[in-house]
Amino acid sequence: METGTNIPDDLKQAVLEIIKPTVAERRNLIGIQEELATEVKAAAEKLGAPDVLVKMVGSAARGTWLSGTHDIDTFICFPEETPRKELETLGMAVAREVAKLAEYAKDCHAEHPYLNIVFKGFDVDLVPCFRVSSASHIKSAVDRTPFHNDFVKARIKGFEDEVLLLKQFMRGCGVYGSELKTQGFSGYLTELLIIHYGSFENTVRKACFWKPGERIDIMQHSKIKHDEPLVIVDPTDPKRNVAAALSLDKFCMFIDFCRDFLKSMEIKFFFPACFLPLKDKEILQRLENRRSTQLVVFFRTPDIVEDVLYPQLYKMERSVAALLMEYKFSVIKTGVWSGKNETLIMLELISGILPNVKKHIGPPIWVKEHAEKFKEKYDRAKEVFGGYIENGRYTVEIQHKYPIAKELLEKQLINCSLGKNVKHSVNEGFKIMENAEICTLKDPNFRVFLSKWL
Amino acid sequence: METGTNIPDDLKQAVLEIIKPTVAERRNLIGIQEELATEVKAAAEKLGAPDVLVKMVGSAARGTWLSGTHDIDTFICFPEETPRKELETLGMAVAREVAKLAEYAKDCHAEHPYLNIVFKGFDVDLVPCFRVSSASHIKSAVDRTPFHNDFVKARIKGFEDEVLLLKQFMRGCGVYGSELKTQGFSGYLTELLIIHYGSFENTVRKACFWKPGERIDIMQHSKIKHDEPLVIVDPTDPKRNVAAALSLDKFCMFIDFCRDFLKSMEIKFFFPACFLPLKDKEILQRLENRRSTQLVVFFRTPDIVEDVLYPQLYKMERSVAALLMEYKFSVIKTGVWSGKNETLIMLELISGILPNVKKHIGPPIWVKEHAEKFKEKYDRAKEVFGGYIENGRYTVEIQHKYPIAKELLEKQLINCSLGKNVKHSVNEGFKIMENAEICTLKDPNFRVFLSKWL
Numbered sequence: 001m002e003t004g005t006n007i008p009d010d011l012k013q014a015v016l017e018i019i020k021p022t023v024a025e026r027r028n029l030i031g032i033q034e035e036l037a038t039e040v041k042a043a044a045e046k047l048g049a050p051d052v053l054v055k056m057v058g059s060a061a062r063g064t065w066l067s068g069t070h071d072i073d074t075f076i077c078f079p080e081e082t083p084r085k086e087l088e089t090l091g092m093a094v095a096r097e098v099a100k101l102a103e104y105a106k107d108c109h110a111e112h113p114y115l116n117i118v119f120k121g122f123d124v125d126l127v128p129c130f131r132v133s134s135a136s137h138i139k140s141a142v143d144r145t146p147f148h149n150d151f152v153k154a155r156i157k158g159f160e161d162e163v164l165l166l167k168q169f170m171r172g173c174g175v176y177g178s179e180l181k182t183q184g185f186s187g188y189l190t191e192l193l194i195i196h197y198g199s200f201e202n203t204v205r206k207a208c209f210w211k212p213g214e215r216i217d218i219m220q221h222s223k224i225k226h227d228e229p230l231v232i233v234d235p236t237d238p239k240r241n242v243a244a245a246l247s248l249d250k251f252c253m254f255i256d257f258c259r260d261f262l263k264s265m266e267i268k269f270f271f272p273a274c275f276l277p278l279k280d281k282e283i284l285q286r287l288e289n290r291r292s293t294q295l296v297v298f299f300r301t302p303d304i305v306e307d308v309l310y311p312q313l314y315k316m317e318r319s320v321a322a323l324l325m326e327y328k329f330s331v332i333k334t335g336v337w338s339g340k341n342e343t344l345i346m347l348e349l350i351s352g353i354l355p356n357v358k359k360h361i362g363p364p365i366w367v368k369e370h371a372e373k374f375k376e377k378y379d380r381a382k383e384v385f386g387g388y389i390e391n392g393r394y395t396v397e398i399q400h401k402y403p404i405a406k407e408l409l410e411k412q413l414i415n416c417s418l419g420k421n422v423k424h425s426v427n428e429g430f431k432i433m434e435n436a437e438i439c440t441l442k443d444p445n446f447r448v449f450l451s452k453w454l
Numbered sequence: 455m456e457t458g459t460n461i462p463d464d465l466k467q468a469v470l471e472i473i474k475p476t477v478a479e480r481r482n483l484i485g486i487q488e489e490l491a492t493e494v495k496a497a498a499e500k501l502g503a504p505d506v507l508v509k510m511v512g513s514a515a516r517g518t519w520l521s522g523t524h525d526i527d528t529f530i531c532f533p534e535e536t537p538r539k540e541l542e543t544l545g546m547a548v549a550r551e552v553a554k555l556a557e558y559a560k561d562c563h564a565e566h567p568y569l570n571i572v573f574k575g576f577d578v579d580l581v582p583c584f585r586v587s588s589a590s591h592i593k594s595a596v597d598r599t600p601f602h603n604d605f606v607k608a609r610i611k612g613f614e615d616e617v618l619l620l621k622q623f624m625r626g627c628g629v630y631g632s633e634l635k636t637q638g639f640s641g642y643l644t645e646l647l648i649i650h651y652g653s654f655e656n657t658v659r660k661a662c663f664w665k666p667g668e669r670i671d672i673m674q675h676s677k678i679k680h681d682e683p684l685v686i687v688d689p690t691d692p693k694r695n696v697a698a699a700l701s702l703d704k705f706c707m708f709i710d711f712c713r714d715f716l717k718s719m720e721i722k723f724f725f726p727a728c729f730l731p732l733k734d735k736e737i738l739q740r741l742e743n744r745r746s747t748q749l750v751v752f753f754r755t756p757d758i759v760e761d762v763l764y765p766q767l768y769k770m771e772r773s774v775a776a777l778l779m780e781y782k783f784s785v786i787k788t789g790v791w792s793g794k795n796e797t798l799i800m801l802e803l804i805s806g807i808l809p810n811v812k813k814h815i816g817p818p819i820w821v822k823e824h825a826e827k828f829k830e831k832y833d834r835a836k837e838v839f840g841g842y843i844e845n846g847r848y849t850v851e852i853q854h855k856y857p858i859a860k861e862l863l864e865k866q867l868i869n870c871s872l873g874k875n876v877k878h879s880v881n882e883g884f885k886i887m888e889n890a891e892i893c894t895l896k897d898p899n900f901r902v903f904l905s906k907w908l
Contacts, residue, residue, distance in 0.1 A: 211820040212846065248846045252819035256843065259826065290839065291857070292809035332813050351805055355746035359786050365706035366665040372713065385744065389710065392666065392702045403745070
């Protein structure tokens with residue numbers, strides 16, 4: 001049962017004391033933003049693009065950033081009629097001009113090119129975009145962001161602390177971030193939840209009763225059906241679900257976390273204890289306790305951004321599990337871990353060894369054509385132990401092609417359906433490790449992952 | 455593909471030469487039947503029941519018995535108005551009077567008491583029954599038999615050889631006999647098939663196309679629905695399905711056997727090669743080839759007739775398999791074998807050992823009440839490895855209570871749902887054997903069973 005009492009003010013204050021930027025931090029950020037705006041404007045004029053507008057967007061611009069994060073999103077907005085090609089060349093030229101003042105710069109590419117720089121210690125994205133009339137007329141995905149910014153800025157004043165509390169709470173739950181690795185809640189999404197529910201506390205209380213299909217349409221401007229578990233209609237674009245990237249499990253983890261929190265309102269929900277890397281001895285002890293089979297598919301981490309890598313890793317996770325199940329292994333769970341150099345798929349099986357004999361169930365005897373074909377095939381086949389009729393169906397006992405899971409993966413992994421970059425890396429070489437062999441992997445981040453896994 | 459050619463006459467003749475009673479055998483049987491009729495009549499008169507009629511029924515009376523079988527069914531028919539009690543006492547008194555001339559006699563009990571005797575080397579059942587006006591007005595199940603006899607006798611003349619061929623063919627297939635052990639085709643059923651289809655060959659050809667729900671109503675006198683795979687409406691009683699005892703698998707085995715036979719018409723279908731008892735060395739070799747786990751539940755054979763024993767054994771087979779599956783063992787197949795002294799349930803498993811860890815899937819997070827109860831239960835439970843959310847459901851990793859199948863059966867067999875006599879025998883003592891321990895069982899009939907099993 002949830003308590004009916006309010007979340008204590010001193011708990012919220014204690015959290016805010018840690019996560020809310022100080023006056024000095026805030027002043028510094030505003031200074032940097034102004035400086036950047038001036039530099040972009042100057043660069044645009046110098047390069048013959050005086051019609052460019054500079055927009056600061058993102059949590060930094062809205063006063064909803066968490067202390068310690070140093071992200072600034074600077075949008076370089078060209079008139080709508082600018083040819084796409086010109087936007088890209090001129091926009092990037094402006095960005096590069098600004099980057100001359102930066103400590104570091106890197107070309108990036110989403111739908112369009114943009115520049116990521118480090119400017120006076122801040123992580124700044126310089127993003128060229130179109131200045132369109134409304135978010136439903138965007139020419140590129142990034143054009144939507146300034147509209148989000150305007151919508152939130154006009155409504156969030158006075159609720160910034162509530163957003164900060166919700167963001168940190170989601171961090172504690174492990175569901176904050178809409179990148180494809182996390183598949184959780186985006187910053188914009190948390191802001192919309194606060195605008196809709198009015199407070200952190202009310203959001204948490206209401207989320208306890210969420211069901212898949214939960215729908216929030218602040219502007220009441222859409223009837224479009226969406227399949228995602230949570231539907232937050234974008235107030236700036238009725239066709240779009242802001243929570244489209246949220247997975248069912250992250251949605252559920254949040255519901256579960258809210259219920260737990262209301263039972264005992266403790267600061268640990270915002271700042272959970274860290275897991276410690278497992279030592280070899282602990283790994284061996286836990287393997288012995290579980291007595292299942294742990295398999296690791298190990299390969300070099302492809303040199304690509306996480307938003308490209310993780311969908312491929314999740315795909316591989318599913319493919320490898322499907323391969324094992326096709327050959328009758330019972331998979332308990334699967335997981336993914338990726339570090340700087342090493343990436344791996346983890347699989348836990350009931351057993352890594354099956355008997356030689358496999359029961360293969362054929363068609364019912366009375367489906368004559370299929371039944372006769374099946375019978376003919378297995379009458380001639382080698383390595384058939386025997387056959388009988390069970391529940392009206394032909395049933396043959398045949399030889400398992402791969403009774404050992406490790407050998408199956410060694411032989412067949414390469415034929416799994418894999419994403420381009422992962423396939424390339426796997427083709428260069430991979431290794432299958434089993435049970436105690438895991439101890440050869442020393443990366444402390446992997447050992448932290450293991451402490452949750454085992 | 456079946457051949458379109460007829461079954462060669464010389465094949466049929468070769469079979470009949472073995473299975474058809476010789477003239478001498480026939481003459482002997484008729485003599486014995488007449489002698490029995492005279493004795494029953496005399497006994498009835500002596501005991502003051504002159505209104506009794508004697509009826510010879512069964513295959514012996516209809517000329518459709520297989521050479522070498524020595525069964526005679528003699529029905530002692532009392533007037534319909536005879537009180538049930540009197541029928542039993544007087545009927546059994548008449549039977550016992552006849553039995554004075556017999557080598558052996560044993561009281562039996564189906565719905566009514568009857569006497570089984572050995573008379574001049576023949577196995578004779580002396581069965582008191584009511585002489586009712588029609589088979590749909592019977593007072594006891596045995597009263598129906600004389601009507602079956604009349605129906606068949608009036609139509610089978612000239613088709614006896616066809617019946618013999620079909621019976622022997624079904625023996626070769628292992629589907630002949632309607633006892634609860636076999637759950638196959640009764641003698642009466644084979645006769646009706648010949649009456650309906652006209653010949654052995656036509657029966658075999660038509661059976662290739664049978665499907666569950668196949669219905670034959672010779673008298674066209676019933677629209678009653680039956681659930682059994684084969685429905686042969688009793689020509690003497692429209693409510694009754696003559697094939698009610700036929701199991702789906704025996705039905706299918708016959709279809710399959712008919713198709714095989716039409717592909718290559720060989721005498722081996724009527725007289726299949728015998729399996730030889732496996733030697734210890736062969737058992738060990740086959741266990742090693744399969745690498746599965748064989749489990750045997752072994753106990754003393756209860757001293758009851760097969761028609762009572764086998765339904766209890768089949769029930770036990772299902773109960774034990776259900777117990778193993780409840781505890782997450784994967785059962786490949788199950789079987790039953792019963793000898794004079796020893797009875798056993800055989801089970802083949804993917805593995806007799808499971809990991810300590812077991813994945814237990816709970817309710818979806820959004821079914822709030824159930825979800826919270828589940829969570830509370832496993833939060834407090836000992837021996838929980840961990841928990842997570844998967845596909846929107848709580849999923850906990852708990853300790854297997856019985857990770858070793860043999861120990862599960864040793865501890866829990868006694869709580870399985872068992873029939874009365876089997877339960878009694880199991881309570882007196884049972885033993886679980888695994889893999890090579892099977893070699894301690896020396897009964898050659900069991901070793902024959904094993905040669906089909908392994």
